[in-house]
Amino acid sequence: MAPLKHLLGIEGLNPVAVTNLLDLAESYALLNRSGKTQRDLLRGRTLINLFFEDSTRTRTSFELAGRRLGADVVNMAVATSSVSKGETLLDTAATLNAMNCDLLVVRHNSSGAPALLAQKVGASVINAGDGTHEHPTQALLDALTIRRNKGRLSGLTIAICGDIAHSRVARSNILLLTMMNNFVRLVGPPTLMPGGIGVGGVEIFHDMAAGLQGADIVMMLRLQKERMSGGPVPSSREFFAFYGLDRAKLAHAKPDALIMHPGPMNRGVEIASEVADDPQRSRIKEQVEMGVAVRMAVLETCARSNY
Ligand code: ASP
Numbered sequence: 001m002a003p004l005k006h007l008l009g010i011e012g013l014n015p016v017a018v019t020n021l022l023d024l025a026e027s028y029a030l031l032n033r034s035g036k037t038q039r040d041l042l043r044g045r046t047l048i049n050l051f052f053e054d055s056t057r058t059r060t061s062f063e064l065a066g067r068r069l070g071a072d073v074v075n076m077a078v079a080t081s082s083v084s085k086g087e088t089l090l091d092t093a094a095t096l097n098a099m100n101c102d103l104l105v106v107r108h109n110s111s112g113a114p115a116l117l118a119q120k121v122g123a124s125v126i127n128a129g130d131g132t133h134e135h136p137t138q139a140l141l142d143a144l145t146i147r148r149n150k151g152r153l154s155g156l157t158i159a160i161c162g163d164i165a166h167s168r169v170a171r172s173n174i175l176l177l178t179m180m181n182n183f184v185r186l187v188g189p190p191t192l193m194p195g196g197i198g199v200g201g202v203e204i205f206h207d208m209a210a211g212l213q214g215a216d217i218v219m220m221l222r223l224q225k226e227r228m229s230g231g232p233v234p235s236s237r238e239f240f241a242f243y244g245l246d247r248a249k250l251a252h253a254k255p256d257a258l259i260m261h262p263g264p265m266n267r268g269v270e271i272a273s274e275v276a277d278d279p280q281r282s283r284i285k286e287q288v289e290m291g292v293a294v295r296m297a298v299l300e301t302c303a304r305s306n307y
Helices: 015-034 057-068 085-098 113-120 136-150 168-179 208-212 236-243 284-304
Strands: 046-051 072-077 103-108 124-130 157-161 183-187 202-205 217-220 258-260
Touching: 015 136, 015 168, 015 284, 046 057, 046 085, 057 072, 057 103, 057 124, 057 284, 085 113, 103 113, 103 284, 113 124, 124 136, 124 284, 136 168, 136 217, 136 258, 136 284, 157 168, 157 208, 168 183, 183 208, 202 208, 258 284
Parallel strands: 046 072, 046 103, 103 124, 157 183, 157 217, 183 202, 217 258
Antiparallel strands: none
16 A cells, blocks of 8 residues: 555545555454564564553554564653643654654644654654544554454444543544445534534434434443543433443344444443443454554554655
8 A cells, every 4th residue: 555654643544545554454463363473574663652641452552563563662651740742742752853763653632742743753653542633543443343343344324422522532433434434423412522523424313222223333432531621421320321331222223233442441331341241242352452453554554654
């Protein structure tokens, strides 16, 4: 596929680029299952994980992905509390430039921080989640999981439920899934719905029964309290009663509908264990597995732009 210097968001990709990334990721999914690696591909390259926000899955899977391709991987610990964000980023950019890093994976609580860094460093910048803006590798791994299970990535009805307003995962998924001609439904209370989002192939529902009716995929999102101001949700118990996914609500979706969640899950708040752990319906573990494969594909594709 055509080289990609940075991956800052799904915005800016097209269906061919998405399909090529998923095809490459699929080949890595098979390689990973076989227990083999490709350690010659990124040998001599340096990957820096620069996480200004906590992460379990994303940071670990970028690290694994880099190592499986043979890169030298460094995790940089960053403290954000005492320095203003602008200064931190620009100082960090100067430091990273001096280190000649090839691939820079960035997570930041400010939307747009990876794009700013991309202007200041020589490395390829990969957005690992910025504020409420985008989380492109999550949308790609979700797309790969859907495609493997449904045999296609178009014409599907996908309900994204819960805290849409504060979710970069929702934003990247809406962009990717509508680009690939799916029907996207956003389901949640009005207080957790961002303004101006009900356009172009996206429908909004405030009721789970209506929103899940006939859905092929039910994607649940956590209440991202760290990004909330005021109290958009009365209580976790009440939220679960209206919007938490359990067997009764899932029954409105298609009988073979699959459950997804980007993690971390809050059991008993947005999702019940009875559905999260249902091996027939839940694809949450497969999402984590596909995360490594997708990140290998993204790292390879970005690294090629620097050859
Ligand atoms: N892990 C995802 C993110 O970083 C989802 C979440 O935190 O709820 O956006």
